Amino acid sequence: MGNGYTSRKGEVVLRVEDLHKRYGREEVLKGVSFEVRRGETKVIIGPSGTGKSTLLRCITRLTEPDRGRIWLGDIEVTGRGVDLNRVRASIGFVFQDFNLFTHLTALDNVRIGLLKVKKLPKEKATEIALKQLEHVGLAHKADAYPAELSGGQQQRVAIARALAMEPKLILFDEPTSALDPELIGEVLDVMVALAKEGMTMVVVSHEMGFAGTVADEIIFMEGGVIVEQGPPDQLFRQPKHPRTAEFLHKITALYGETG
Amino acid sequence: MDKIEIGGLVFDPAWLPKLGEGLVVTLEITGLCIAIGIVLGLVLAILRVYGRGPLYWLSSLYVQFFRGTPLLVQLLMIYYGLPSWGIVLSPFLSGVIALGLNTAAYQAEYFRGAIQAIPRGQMLAARSLGMKRAQAIRYIILPQALRLVIPPWSNELILMLKYSSIVYMVTVMDLMGAAKTIAARTFRYFEVFILVALIYLAIVFLLSWLLRRLEERVRVPGLGIERGSAH
Amino acid sequence: MDLEGLLIIGRNLPLFLRATLLNLGLLAGLISLGFLVGIPIALLQVYGVRPLRVLASAWEGFFRGVPALVLLFLFFFGPAQFGVQLSAFTAAVLALGFRSSGYQSQIFRGAIQSIPRGQMLAARSIGMSRLQAIRWVILPQALRLAIPAWSNEFSSVIKDTTLAYAIGVNEVLRHVRYITDRYYELAMPAYLTVALIFLVLTYGGNWLLGRLERRLALPGFQMRGVETAH
Numbered sequence: 001m002g003n004g005y006t007s008r009k010g011e012v013v014l015r016v017e018d019l020h021k022r023y024g025r026e027e028v029l030k031g032v033s034f035e036v037r038r039g040e041t042k043v044i045i046g047p048s049g050t051g052k053s054t055l056l057r058c059i060t061r062l063t064e065p066d067r068g069r070i071w072l073g074d075i076e077v078t079g080r081g082v083d084l085n086r087v088r089a090s091i092g093f094v095f096q097d098f099n100l101f102t103h104l105t106a107l108d109n110v111r112i113g114l115l116k117v118k119k120l121p122k123e124k125a126t127e128i129a130l131k132q133l134e135h136v137g138l139a140h141k142a143d144a145y146p147a148e149l150s151g152g153q154q155q156r157v158a159i160a161r162a163l164a165m166e167p168k169l170i171l172f173d174e175p176t177s178a179l180d181p182e183l184i185g186e187v188l189d190v191m192v193a194l195a196k197e198g199m200t201m202v203v204v205s206h207e208m209g210f211a212g213t214v215a216d217e218i219i220f221m222e223g224g225v226i227v228e229q230g231p232p233d234q235l236f237r238q239p240k241h242p243r244t245a246e247f248l249h250k251i252t253a254l255y256g257e258t259g
Numbered sequence: 260m261d262k263i264e265i266g267g268l269v270f271d272p273a274w275l276p277k278l279g280e281g282l283v284v285t286l287e288i289t290g291l292c293i294a295i296g297i298v299l300g301l302v303l304a305i306l307r308v309y310g311r312g313p314l315y316w317l318s319s320l321y322v323q324f325f326r327g328t329p330l331l332v333q334l335l336m337i338y339y340g341l342p343s344w345g346i347v348l349s350p351f352l353s354g355v356i357a358l359g360l361n362t363a364a365y366q367a368e369y370f371r372g373a374i375q376a377i378p379r380g381q382m383l384a385a386r387s388l389g390m391k392r393a394q395a396i397r398y399i400i401l402p403q404a405l406r407l408v409i410p411p412w413s414n415e416l417i418l419m420l421k422y423s424s425i426v427y428m429v430t431v432m433d434l435m436g437a438a439k440t441i442a443a444r445t446f447r448y449f450e451v452f453i454l455v456a457l458i459y460l461a462i463v464f465l466l467s468w469l470l471r472r473l474e475e476r477v478r479v480p481g482l483g484i485e486r487g488s489a490h
Numbered sequence: 491m492d493l494e495g496l497l498i499i500g501r502n503l504p505l506f507l508r509a510t511l512l513n514l515g516l517l518a519g520l521i522s523l524g525f526l527v528g529i530p531i532a533l534l535q536v537y538g539v540r541p542l543r544v545l546a547s548a549w550e551g552f553f554r555g556v557p558a559l560v561l562l563f564l565f566f567f568g569p570a571q572f573g574v575q576l577s578a579f580t581a582a583v584l585a586l587g588f589r590s591s592g593y594q595s596q597i598f599r600g601a602i603q604s605i606p607r608g609q610m611l612a613a614r615s616i617g618m619s620r621l622q623a624i625r626w627v628i629l630p631q632a633l634r635l636a637i638p639a640w641s642n643e644f645s646s647v648i649k650d651t652t653l654a655y656a657i658g659v660n661e662v663l664r665h666v667r668y669i670t671d672r673y674y675e676l677a678m679p680a681y682l683t684v685a686l687i688f689l690v691l692t693y694g695g696n697w698l699l700g701r702l703e704r705r706l707a708l709p710g711f712q713m714r715g716v717e718t719a720h
Binding site: 330 | 552
């Protein structure tokens with residue numbers, strides 16, 4: 001893993017160009033551009049409040065960007081008349097606080113998008129949903145409601161919900177930040193496996209160990225801009241920018257190892 | 260004064276004095292029944308929280324009876340029923356008593372909820388200072404509970420203002436009764452009742468505003484006041 | 491009251507009960523109308539564009555702010571003045587139903603607003619349209635949350651069906667009147683009988699709704715009781 005060469009051969013799945021977003025007086029994104037190729041895992045790191053989550057939400061326009069363009073393959077997400085619901089159906093989104101549908105069992109959480117958005121027949125949807133629950137190791141919890149699952153299990157169901165839609169890529173918004181330390185591992189394991197299987201992923205995370213082992217490229221963001229990006233080896237060991245070095249120093253002091 | 264025509268609807272300013280007199284009666288009845296409701300409601304609430312044996316059962320029975328049966332039935336019982344037991348009340352008094360007994364049951368529930376929302380530690384602390392139970396209720400529990408109860412109580416007051424209109428059914432000339440009389444005489448039912456609807460609305464809004472200000476005035480930091488959502 | 495009085499009441503009990511069926515019919519009509527109108531009003535208030543939000547709030551404000559009796563008169567005598575004669579029953583269903591829609595919309599609005607924002611966000615993120623998200627994610631949760639408050643509305647309107655007496659609907663109080671007109675001294679026992687019927691109906695109805703609430707209960711759903719209403 002972390003082997004940039006082979007995966008970089010995939011075509012561009014996502015292209016973000018000069019994205020801007022302002023909340024009142026505060027400019028959260030000040031012109032962010034990057035690309036993600038098929039099969040690639042990009043991990044976005046950086047101090048809190050630097051627009052990482054906003055960036056992810058802007059990509060599927062769950063938050064409306066002020067300026068900039070976004071392409072998913074050859075569809076312009078920011079284009080006029082684009083079918084946003086179709087775009088969103090093909091981009092998985094995993095939230096920090098899971099956001100499983102409270103009134104639905106694990107199985108129904110995974111199945112509802114297939115039934116209502118993709119309009120699959122029930123048997124087919126059930127089959128796919130069960131397969132994806134198995135994928136994240138939770139087939140035995142199919143009938144449990146979110147409140148009956150641990151945080152780690154909920155997040156794995158959320159990942160299965162995203163996977164079931166057969167997305168072109170999945171965006172992870174700090175998927176382990178809301179978890180108790182002992183539950184982080186099970187979620188990271190699922191994500192590592194996904195990366196190995198060749199899923200295209202953009203992950204906002206503070207898990208440096210995960211970033212170091214799985215990322216093809218790491219993007220360091222601060223103050224609404226991308227300060228530096230590069231493969232983990234290079235970015236972790238020889239950061240070009242003093243702010244990257246400073247951030248890594250702090251985070252190492254806080255969390256220990258950086259892969 | 261001339262009649263006023265708006266979009267084919269005819270309003271006669273001559274209606275206003277009679278409606279005004281009716282409004283005064285409506286406000287009197289509302290005020291009186293609320294006053295009965297506060298006193299009786301507090302007693303009932305205290306009995307239901309701190310009472311034992313027959314006092315507890317009787318107060319509970321009272322609350323359940325008056326909350327479980329229609330207000331109109333209660334009013335007709337008092338006005339038409341009591342005379343057969345030798346108790347004859349004027350229409351006005353029947354209305355005040357029926358509404359007062361009814362709202363007491365509801366207010367009792369609001370007071371009870373508020374009393375029970377006060378943390379146990381408050382009573383314990385009061386007793387540990389050597390206060391008697393009654394003193395603790397009077398000086399520590401009630402001052403807090405009464406503040407908590409303002410929002411649902413405000414809703415109750417506004418509700419009674421509207422429900423007071425049923426007294427016209429026992430021939431009281433309140434706002435509703437005045438409207439009914441004017442409408443029956445002029446056959447301008449729609450105009451009269453739209454006008455009366457607007458008068459009620461105006462008073463409801465005015466009262467809500469005043470009660471919100473009251474709530475802000477007596478607010479104590481740290482004592483949470485949740486807005487009730489009853490109607 | 492003597493034995494003869496008791497017998498008269500007893501003989502008329504079936505009649506009272508049959509008349510109460512009309513109260514129940516009125517209840518069914520008005521609470522369904524209130525539900526069908528209240529849900530869209532609540533949705534408009536939460537999700538609508540500004541002019542629609544204002545209209546929905548005005549609707550709620552009017553029907554909650556005006557006494558039931560005034561509404562009954564407006565709907566019964568108002569249309570007649572313009573040549574449309576509604577039956578007393580229809581007028582009562584409309585007046586009390588629209589009134590209930592005001593209260594029900596308030597209940598549903600509160601429930602919708604108490605659902606965490608993330609639910610809508612997650613629904614949109616898997617490609618649901620706003621309407622789909624409301625239909626499949628927001629409403630199923632909101633309706634469950636609304637049951638306790640809705641039970642209060644139920645006990646309130648079931649009693650308010652007696653107000654239709656004012657415009658001459660042939661409900662139970664009107665039948666009591668037929669008796670008390672002839673036997674003045676039977677007013678108290680007759681009204682007490684009606685009171686008992688309603689005690690059974692309100693507490694019975696609440697018991698049934700409590701069962702419904704438990705049946706629909708899901709792990710993790712907090713159903714806090716809201717203050718009781720009339």
